[in-house]
Amino acid sequence: MSSSATCADTASTMPTILKPPSDSRDYRYIELDNGLRAVLISDPSSEKGAAALDMGVGQMSDPEELPGLAHFLEHMLFLGTEKYPDETAYSSTLKKHGGSSNAYTQFEDTVYFFDVAAPALNELLDIFAQFFVAPLFTADATGRELNAVDSEHAKNMQVDVWRTMQLMRTTSSEDYPFSKFGTGSKETLETTPAEAGIDVRDALLAFHAKYYSAAIATLAVLGTESLDELEATVRTKFAAMPRTADARPVHRADGVVDSTNPDSLPFGDGGVGQWFSVVPVADARSVALWFPVLPCAPHYKTRPASVLGHLFGHESAGSILAALKAKDWATGLSAGLSGLATADFDIFTVSVDLTEAGEANVTEVVATIFAYADMVRAAGPAALEWVYDELVAMGKVSFAAKEPQAPLKTALSVASNLQRVAPEDVLAFSTLFLADAYDPEPVRVLLESLTPTNVRVLHLSKSVAPLANAEERWYGTSYEQHALDVAAVSKTAAELEVELSLPTPNLFIPTNLELKKLAGGAEAGETYAPVVIADTPLVKLWHKQDNTFATPKASVCVKIKTPLAYASPRSVVLTALAINMIKEELNTYAYFAEVAGLKFALAYDPQGMVVQVSGYSDKLPQLLEAVVGKLAAPALDSESVFLAQRDLMTRAYLNARKQQPYMHAFQAAKATLIAPEWTPEQKLAIIGSVKLADVVAFLPRLFAQFSLEALVHGNVTPDEALVAVTSLSTALTEAYCSVPLAAELAQPRRVVALGASRPGATAPLVVAELGPDADNANSAIYTVWQAGVNSPAAEAKVGLLGQVINQPAFHELRTKQQLGYIVDVSSSEMEGTVCVRAVIQSAVKDPAALDAALDAALADIRAELAQMSAEEFSQHVAARKLAVSERDKRLAQETNRFWGEISKERYVFDRVSQVVAALDAVSSVDQLLAWYDEVMVPANKASFYLYAAAMVEAGAKLPAAVDGVAFKRGAYLYPLP
Template sequence: MNAVDSEHSKNLQSDHWRSFQLYKSLASENHPFHKFGSGNLKTLKEDPESKGVDTREALLDFHGKYYSSNVMRLCVLGTQPVEELRDMVEGLFNDVKDKGIDPPAFPGTPYPPSSLGRRLSVVPVREKRELELTFPLREVQTLYRKKPLKYISHLLGHEGVGSVLAFLRERGWANELSAGESRGCNDWSAFSVSIELTDDGLAEVDNVASVVFAYLNMLRAEGPQRWIHDEESTVADTHFRFLSKREPMDYVCSLAGAMQLYPSAHSVSGPYKMWEYDPAVITECLEYMRPDNVIMGVSAKMYEGKTSLKEEWYGVEYNAEDVAPALLKKWEDVTVDDPNLKIEDKAKLSFPEKNDMIATDFDLRSHPPSFPLDEPRLLDDISTLRLWYKPDNIFSMPKINVMAVLKSSLAYDSPENAVLALLYVDILREHTTSFSYLATMAGLHCSFVNARKGLELHVSGYNHKCDKLVQRIVDAMLELPAKLDDEVFARIKDKTMKQYQNFMVGAVPYQHAFYGADLILEEGKWSVPDKMGALDGLSAQDVREWSGRFLRRFKLEMLIHGNASPAEAKRIADTVLDGLKPSAPFQAHFPQRHTYIHSFDEYNPSDPNSCLENIYQIGRVSLRDNAKLAFLNHLLQEPAFNELRTQEQLGYIVHCSIKTSGDDVKGLLILIMSDSYHPSYLDDRVEAFLDRFRSKLVRQSVDEFNSNVDAVVTNFFEKNKNLGEESSKYWSGINDEKYVFRKYKLIGEEVQSLTREDVLRFYDRYVAQGGRGRSKLSVRVVSKAHKEKMESDGEGKGKDDNEEESATTTIIGEDDVVNFQRSMPLHSLPDGVDVEGMRMKSDDDDDADDAVEGKNSTP
């Protein structure tokens, strides 16, 4: 019960959980959807005790009634023969009784008429402005062969020319939009349109809703379009045909859930394929999406102090009122030809254009016979380009991954340039939406990331139209400065400022702890206040000038992996270089036997949770020490969770992992987020746990130790499940500029030879109190409640964080971070790597050109 209460406490400041419970509260009190969904000590302990109810007995009664084999579905995945797997299942589950029960049914939607045609004005935790239109409707699970809501969500959620989002962006009313099924049950479902508003959009929120209803009215008036369904069906068939392998745990969970929804024959294909076109069911579902059947939710800080209602479980402050009849009538009648819904004919609402990015060529490329297939090889290495290439010789999929970074110090050498890079990427992402969204719908995805080394571009999916997408991206980068107008810049600048503000106030304490640690560990990392200050004075012209400087001088490093020949890989790289025509351009280390404490107040005073993050820094390590760290982390995870969370109940979130900062500097990380205890006390408990852990490690039997070695080795030797997973490992080796592509296998080989004495010596040096190599950073995020308790009674389960500095302890104040960074010695940069030995032989290029002509058909 304490664990459930702690989890609920974690979610109290989450707008997602708060909104979900608010919408539940509007349901009929007689419907189970109305109930409190999480539970806390009041509902699980205090209220039952006051009524003489034993919660545990009630839980056992519930289990006894509903734990029945006829309503259970089981999926088992293994390498053993099916007969052996079947015997295992029968041995483990044979005692589960078939009680012949029927799951409870609650026909109809949970919302009474009095909850529909209503407007909610909600005060959020985060600085956000959002409109959500929710329509309860019939169940659609039985319509899985037709998927009417997929058709509707495709059109309402479209981002290309003629879409609702394109229109709203043109008016300066919205930044983002999503649409789709938001609730799916046996008896009912719900469809929601969520829109991230601008300040102008919030002021015009009724007109924003008018745009959505105008589009819905157009869909009803024009009727379902067969060609749109056929496009969706074609893409769905292709996606299912070339599904990539998933993590086994995720896959079996997904299949077990699908078995509850689909007949056995369609348990695998049911979530993907669209077998039938049925305009009647599309029309039926559209009929639910009318103004008198909507729940309109508007979330904004502007409602703070102006509300009269409060939700019971999360304390959400809101108002609820009927939408004015005149406004309902306006929404009922509005059309896409309404004079108020036109902008010089630039963004008229319409059906999307036909998708020219759908792949039709799925032939597999032959790789050069002489090409070494174990890791990427250099195709080109000049002053402006380093091109890595590896054909897919494992998965036999018509897919490609293109990973590129445009390296330049202009991406992060000052807070101003870091923000300009972020703005440029966000503006570019929006500018490319007209074609990138079509590509995404067709299974070819692109993304832009502003990184410390430069700007990253990733393209992944079916290879057929990859070169076409890359060419369009390059064209968009070239034309962006001329097409960037002040209104678009102002909207994205405002959005960026809101994101910074939301991180300071809306992120949870453990995220603030990670952030605080990164500021200490990574030399030259700019703080959020630094970036907010830089952002404030920037203009659209600054972005135009920055993009010109950036694109004139950078080095392109690129990996092309998958269904492409060397010649095709070179053409993709040349598309970028020939288009952009660049010229060539050009972390913290802690002393040992020392503890650093960085304590600061939680930015959100309403969040009851504090957080402790301890990092035991190891440094830039060899493969051997990497193996020791990975093995130690594996040994710690289960006992850390069991002792600190389950037994001591210190907090709902207990996390142990390997921390990587800067240029591959490693450390061991232990984190606890708690609504019950001050971080100082949590630190005491972590150190006590680590002391106990060493004793257990000493007593561990040889068989136990070897079993753990096998588990870790299996993880490192695990085969890549899909092309993306393999590409990510190669890109990691390129991005850290070490170019060790078999790192995971090499670390696994080192783990195989570890002894208990190796691990104990490593632990005693870097983790144990008094260890000669121990360098500890303790980041402590203190909630307002815990700080006040500490100040009021001097107790609060722990010593004050205002400890005196000593020869072995340094206190880093919140205002001392930059000076501390500058005073710290740095780890040496990674050694340079001679990549010439990784170059492909020149005659392979000739073989490769010939291989383009030799194609094998996909089975």
């Protein structure tokens, strides 16, 4: 069969994929003889190729006796096939060609994806396709990879979202496979099956043979080749995929969720109308309503859940959140589909972050949500047509201005969307409303489900611990369950003394999407860096009018440099409190802007404060004006808002103790090496003593001396940029009688130079601590080898080292030694310096043993590097060049790149081409080895050990403590750029 004949047929019968007007990629939908459905995407300008395959089977199909089998299979698939038996074939070929890969397992889908240098796409596709034809699942790899799955579960054990989700599953109807445990562990995939005489490898082969069928898989491939070439490739490589099943597994033939049916999915008979009090690991305080509803995927053209999610999640006057905030009961709220869904059901959730007062009135909080649902029902679905129309208008604007995504993201979303929507809609359905007109019926049906008799209420708080009388089977979550008191949560708005109404029309929806004429005679497409258009002791303003992306968007980024912001833990806390209270004051107004694609951000920074406003340029000035007005004249008059924000921050600092162990090790690295760096513990120690009056008194001092450095980028002229930034500096100066900050006081933080501080040292610096979470069984190390101030040359050096070490280190430490799920050795950056860094988290070895394993692995890798062929070497150089030089695909990416240079005061706007030039200058493996021997030495190395309490109890010994403050006092610091 000639490919041109095939394509002619295809063109005549297959649907045309709807794409944004600015999207220059070509798309084609095809079906193979074995039933595989695929979307081909041709983008001749792309540096990378990408592919994703969504296999229409997942955790729901795990055999009863082997929980986690589908997920385990996902891990095993990479580790060798009949055609490519070497278990590193996929990972090492990817790495050589600058690629990356991953996979995930859901209820009814298992999704595999990779990207790679465009010329290597065919080579990778050939390896990838074999996963679905003839995987080996060797006995050896099966035994080892089980440790990775077990370690993944150990990593999730202390994470509340995993615990809560599994609690909802475990307490569901046993007749429906939603109730299963999907991750799997050594217990479910090794110990128990061994006792029952089950061979897990046989089960993997059987599962693959039964379910991995071409007819239930969807594929997306993006490459630089023409559509005809891509089609020929896909047809050839995937033709051997067997068709063992014609349809996705069905879990309940009569699978219908009906709020009036007590047997409704997925929670089962008696499973709704229930209240759960759940004890979290973190210091969380929330209440969430989970409504099982009819599947929403069939309504993707009218998106009823988007309409109701928009209303329930609104934050303006009359909304649920505004009503709860007026009572000081809540600090945040979200609403919409949970993402937990199968062909049989969806779950609509409304989730509220509670204050202490909100917790004391949690029944009324829940009642307020039902009162809002009653109000919307009373208005009737027909009255929501204008809301729908507004969402339709916004969807059109954002589709028209939609910028392309990275190849990997595109392939991933197209492949998974193709499982659920018509091929022609895979790109458009999540942005546009594709129906011809508003359809009130699905909205009515969905609204009917949002009732007290069809809900699970999850109250998550440490305060419920005394009530808990049960433990979840897989995660050990403590909880209590009882029937919901329907009368108690069924009250009118008047009884609750709250104001509830539909939102007013949104005035932020952009009406003018025209691109402004380029100033100064610059040509479209001609690249140039931002230029300084104002430079005074008070304001330094960089500007670039977009000439590349042709999108009606813009960003204003301002750093207000004021050293007081980060002068002490107390200053940081005061700055953060002030920022959070100002954000609260802006919220009901700015929420409309957010809905209309305009965002603002306020955050503290080691040099002061960062203000960012971005989105459609049409209404951007209005939002900026509002933000500036609040910065200059905040009310800061509500004790209850202050207490709520202080409580949120206190719990965030407390919850830092519950972070993953490797994050603690990273925090220790920052505290030891960056001057100054304030830790969550230091902030926690003082936050309780801070009062509202302190915040009020602090703000004038914070802004008494400041200077601004700003970037305005996008669809904005120089004059408009100047007006925007000057309005901010003028407003602050007038409000706080400020004077310009002396330039010397406006400098960034600096980093300890280990090599200069410890010249000739033969042992690395080791800083060890005991993990603060006694329930976490994992230890971790975070190790750095410093390589100096970040310059293009230094970046080329560590980048190439990370590139050649990454894959062999992962293979040795994770795949072979199975030290833990989190293993990574790569290049990194720390406050203007560069390094190679290693992260390992492990429940089987203590940090000293991890460090020793790392050193041993690196010694072997160093020996192997000496043997590297010239060809392999040049592939690595090319892969690294690709990694640094991938073109910005969206305006916001370019903004981030420019702002990174300005914010870090480096101003190397052509950094990419300088790094590429430095890589081009690397001529031989010898140069690489010389770099290795220069960087990867003990004098440059610092290892941060985090010991799990259980390992210390079992006999692991912490090394002697290092006094971080004394160490920093005596250390040399890297110069600033």
